Amino acid sequence: MADKKDKNNEHDYKKAPLTPPGLDKVDPAKANDKIKDLEKDIVDNKDKAFTTNVGLKMAEDEFSLKVDDRGPTLLEDFHLREKIMHFDHERIPERIVHARGVGAHGVFKCTKDMSEYTKACLFTEEGKETPLFTRISTVAGFRGSTDTPRDVRGFAIKFYTEEGNYDLVGNDMPVFFIQDAIKFPDFVHAVKPEPHNEIPQAQSAHDTFWDFVSRNQESAHTVMWLMSDRAIPVNLRKIDGFGVHTFRFVNAEGKGTFVRFQWNPQLGVHSRVWDETLKVSGNDPDSQRRDLFESIEEGDYPVWDFCVQLLEEDREFDFEYDILDPTKVWPEEDIPKIKIGEITLNRNVTNYFAETEQVYFNPGNVVPGIDFTNDPLLQGRLFSYTDTQLSRLGGPNFNQIPINRPVSEVHNNQRDGWHQHMIPSGPVSYQKSAIDDQSPYMEKPENGGYEHYQQRVAGHKIKARSDSFRDHFSQAAMFYNSLSEVEQEHIKNAMGFELSKVERPEIRQNAVDMFANVDEDLANEVAKKVGADTPDADRGFDPAGVKPLKKNMKGRVPEFSMENTIFKPDTLKVGIYSDDDDDFDFKGLVEGLKKAGAKPEIIQANLQDTKDGQMVKHRYETCHPVLEDSLIVVVPENPSEDFLKNVNEFVSETFNHYKPLWIIGDATGLLSSDNQEKDGVMVTEDAKDLDKYIEILTQQRFWDRNGTI
Helix, strand or coil: CCCCEECCCCEEHHHCCCCCCCHHHCCHHHHHHHHHHHHCCCCCCCCCCCECCCCCECCCCCCCEEECCCCCECCCCHHHHHHHHHHHCCCCCCCCCCCCEEEEEEEEEECCCCCCCCCCHHHCCCCCEEEEEEEEEECCCCCCCCCCCCCCEEEEEEEEECCEEEEEEEECCCCCCCCCHHHHHHHHHHHCCECCCCECCCCCCCHHHHHHHHHCHHHHHHHHHHHCHHHCECCHHHCCEECCCCEEEECCCCCEEEEEEEEEECCCCCECCHHHHHHHHHHCCCHHHHHHHHHHHCCCCCEEEEEEEEEEHHHCCCCCCCCCCCCCCCCCCCCCEEEEEEEEEEEECCCHHHHHHCCCCCCCCCCCCEECCCCHHHHHHHHHHHHHHHHHCCCCCHHHCHHHCCCCCCCCCCCCCCCCCCCCCCCCCCCCCCCCCCCCCCCCHHHCCCCCCCCCCCCCEEECCCHHHCECCHHHHHHHHHCCHHHHHHHHHHHHHHHHCCCCHHHHHHHHHHHCCCCHHHHHHHHHHHCCCCCCCCCCCCCCCECCCHHHCCCCCHHHCCCCCCCCCCCCEEEEECCCCCCCCHHHHHHHHHHCCCEEEEEECCCCCCCCCCCEEEEHHHCCHHHCCEEEEECCCCCCHHHHHHHHHHHHHHHHCCCCEEEECCCCCCCCCCHHHCCCEEEECCCCCHHHHHHHHCCCCCCCCCCCC
């Protein structure tokens, strides 16, 4: 590059300055003085009163300004606006959170007419299809981080309806860490790499995150989800989606109904074990985006059942939890879910930047028939998402970027601004006008004009939290006790791993004391792992909360356990480890697996076709067993040196991660006789037992083995 010239200006790169203009003029003798000048700007917050950015001391930084403690958040809360505005503009152009994502186009098909509850056009006609775009992302990591950290996954959907774009900005977990949007900057600052050293990347296993958790106990429920297997999904085709917040359906008569959204994969929800996750990250940090892209390219379109939970407004206070609290689920035993449609992802993006990177989502993008509630986290998000785009997408015209454009026409009086692509005509850019009737008119609600739900609001302006939001542990305990013993063991190990990375002993102690309020056995086990004293639930309880409801401590929410999930073999990757010169009938095995819906991948020393014409997908050195859902080993009579060099790693990794394993031939030296009898292991002389193997394949994990949790 140093010898190349720019043909336009004949600039000689050899003569380019090695330092920015002017920097080379600094007198080295004065360098220390300049450093001292910079040090004057270092801010030490210790023992200082909290202020706004204009120096105003504040009496409250926990809650936004509301009408009574459950009313709507008020725009006059200058501190909320300042705090979130500053947070929204901290990074450019990468998203502050959800930076690493993958996008895909698809379609929503309505399967149940919901016009009794909502006039939203996409939900009121059975069989109607609405195009959509989705972006699935990790929360904490930067854009260049791995796909597979222990993290929440964002799952946002943009529906392109004839009445405008409707954005459902969800996650793969039904609850969130905080209850009020004013704490969102604090939470993200705590989970991001620590500012003094930019470490660690895409991890919650560090001091500031666990310090935040133990001092903001409303996070307890979501932390239980984060430490569960739900945080390390096997791929993005097998994750749930949740709208998290309580929204409101409004029908044609103006009647409101509380609603929560969720969408569940028809392939089932499935996860990896931790050791497997670490190895997947090292072998293919793009594994999840690659899997989704390849599945769509191959026509294996992932499908989710789109469901709602509905609650009549007169039942708002019928439960021991607050239905507006984003740290709480609506248990299906209280409020059943109803399937109303299906989401199918059927087309990959053409250009990652133009679509996946430039797409924006905003929970405030709604259509007639969908409205908001007084959930204080949702209320803040309605402000934040629009504000963020000004930094990310370079000005106010981000809706004109092709991926963000509505399919409905746009007519208003907004003009100019960066990246203006529209060419408005005429002299009128205001409302109202008598010049040739050029002002766009207001549409009546009965003809599709959006009208806000008329909720009566009255009360005092206060910064506070409703008492109904103060039970932080009942549902956390209910979630933990709904899980199988294996899933509970995984949470213990996850917490042990995470807290072992925390350097300050007092934070480790605070965390185990706090989680003693969820489950004493859990807290005791984790305390042993991390060198903490015996947990004390009372010492770990923040009096700003309320004691958990004892009758809920052993509650069961079986839909959140993956214990009984039975999978179809559809799209499961089956590695067939074999020798290059083997005369085995690969064609019969491959065709049988494909007929069952699985995706066989032959693994040999070299990329060449087998003797019966089947394509070899991977070389031993370019494929790791953790990248396969199951393994078949075809043992030849006289195995080659290359076969023997790699086969034990493939067998042991598959066995230790509890996956289905089928050895065709002599298993001597590959598995002990005891392990050959374990569940999920088959050892046969030939491939005649394919049907039995397919049955085993659908179970996916066999936890009675002495494997690697």
